Amino acid sequence: MRRLRSLLEALLAEMDGAPDRGALAPVLEAPRNAADAPDGGAWAAALAQARAEVERLRRELEAERTLVPLGAPPAPTPEGLIGASPALAEVFARLEAVAARDTTVLLLGETGTGKGLLARAIHARSPRRDRPLVYVNCTALPANLIESELFGREKGAFTGASAQQIGRFELADKGTLFLDEVGDLPLELQAKLLHVLQEKEFCRLGNPRPIRVDARILAATNRDLQEEMARGRFREDLYYRLHIFPILLPPLRQRREDIPRLAAAFVDRFARAAGKEIRTIPEGTLARLMAYPWPGNIRELENVLERAVLTSPGDTLRVADRLEPAAAPEGRPFPTLAELERTHILQALERAGGRIDGPGGAADLLGLHPSTLRGRMRKAGIPRARPGLAPGVGLRR
Numbered sequence: 431m432r433r434l435r436s437l438l439e440a441l442l443a444e445m446d447g448a449p450d451r452g453a454l455a456p457v458l459e460a461p462r463n464a465a466d467a468p469d470g471g472a473w474a475a476a477l478a479q480a481r482a483e484v485e486r487l488r489r490e491l492e493a494e495r496t497l498v499p500l501g502a503p504p505a506p507t508p509e510g511l512i513g514a515s516p517a518l519a520e521v522f523a524r525l526e527a528v529a530a531r532d533t534t535v536l537l538l539g540e541t542g543t544g545k546g547l548l549a550r551a552i553h554a555r556s557p558r559r560d561r562p563l564v565y566v567n568c569t570a571l572p573a574n575l576i577e578s579e580l581f582g583r584e585k586g587a588f589t590g591a592s593a594q595q596i597g598r599f600e601l602a603d604k605g606t607l608f609l610d611e612v613g614d615l616p617l618e619l620q621a622k623l624l625h626v627l628q629e630k631e632f633c634r635l636g637n638p639r640p641i642r643v644d645a646r647i648l649a650a651t652n653r654d655l656q657e658e659m660a661r662g663r664f665r666e667d668l669y670y671r672l673h674i675f676p677i678l679l680p681p682l683r684q685r686r687e688d689i690p691r692l693a694a695a696f697v698d699r700f701a702r703a704a705g706k707e708i709r710t711i712p713e714g715t716l717a718r719l720m721a722y723p724w725p726g727n728i729r730e731l732e733n734v735l736e737r738a739v740l741t742s743p744g745d746t747l748r749v750a751d752r753l754e755p756a757a758a759p760e761g762r763p764f765p766t767l768a769e770l771e772r773t774h775i776l777q778a779l780e781r782a783g784g785r786i787d788g789p790g791g792a793a794d795l796l797g798l799h800p801s802t803l804r805g806r807m808r809k810a811g812i813p814r815a816r817p818g819l820a821p822g823v824g825l826r827r
């Protein structure tokens with residue numbers, strides 16, 4: 431008992447006291463003299479639990495000590511897009527298919543999945559690339575201001591309109607207009623937007639003379655527009671005007687195989703900016719990055735890594751953020767069974783330090799035969815070797 435306690439204390443000291451002490455408390459806080467211990471049965475159970483916890487912490491510590499190379503940063507597209515997962519390959523294929531046309535594109539996906547970056551890529555690959563890409567955030571302003579932002583106004587069009595303003599539609603003539611957060615556009619403006627999209631003309635506020643415009647429309651939203659329509663918050667006719675060529679940006683948790691590549695690219699970028707050289711990452715940290723659900727998607731990964739680069743003392747990336755697998759926040763799509771299975775497999779791999787076979791391996795933890803687990807990993811797109819890392823630095827088998 432005393433040995434177990436000192437072992438535990440040593441382990442916790444080495445881990446900087448970071449891990450949750452929950453299961454260890456009965457042993458750490460027990461009376462020094464085992465003879466003073468309360469009931470023997472409960473005591474034995476507490477000891478067994480604490481031993482299992484020590485074993486888990488030992489594996490965690492080992493994974494934190496085992497360093498793997500971050501790998502060379504992957505070559506991004508000219509617009510800075512990174513990713514080689516099948517899900518992103520589909521996005522690239524759709525980008526290729528539509529960019530050079532005048533087709534209206536609707537970019538769908540959760541916050542931080544890259545809708546803005548993709549809009550820039552579409553414009554940059556279109557014949558309009560030398561004309562402006564004009565950005566409008568449909569949530570950032572109150573309805574009356576959005577209207578004058580979009581269509582412009584004459585001097586004196588309303589109280590406070592002290593000067594003429596050229597609207598975004600006019601500025602985007604012969605170029606591209608990017609309507610970000612279009613799902614948040616107030617209903618009365620949805621009708622006006624629909625009118626411009628149909629007639630390709632609009633009027634400045636305070637001037638009845640119609641102005642013709644030739645702007646290619648890109649729109650983005652993280653809302654479920656079908657649901658918004660069902661709730662009467664989004665016009666069906668506008669939906670069909672926008673939903674001509676949708677591109678769905680998958681959430682990062684559905685393309686975790688891109689995480690090591692993105693991490694290598696972001697760490698390289700932030701380290702260069704900070705004048706640092708960061709080459710390795712603890713295996714356990716990489717496993718945590720892979721297992722975390724990333725509700726803020728690539729933006730959140732980027733922010734976590736920027737902080738980590740700035741605070742890492744040496745040439746190994748140290749991520750201080752806790753990155754607990756979080757419960758899905760309200761409003762997120764309900765996770766599918768396949769998604770849950772995938773996350774659970776990744777967590778088992780993390781807990782087993784990447785090992786599939788043998789006692790305490792991921793297959794053992796999940797109650798599966800190792801070959802069944804390998805089959806499910808293949809199906810879920812979980813790589814056995816981590817892409818983006820040097821060959822042979824994959825998940826251990």
Ligand SMILES: Nc1ncnc2c1ncn2[C@@H]1O[C@H](COP(=O)(O)OP(=O)(O)OP(=O)(O)O)[C@@H](O)[C@H]1O
Pocket residue numbers: 510511512513539540541542543544545546547548651652728729732
């Ligand atoms: N495939 C990618 N490769 C590299 N960086 C990316 C990729 N996708 C997104 N990013 C980066 O992630 C951040 C968020 O991207 P972006 O602003 O385009 O997301 P968004 O979907 O438009 O978010 P929101 O809905 O909140 O406006 C940006 O810094 C962007 O450069």
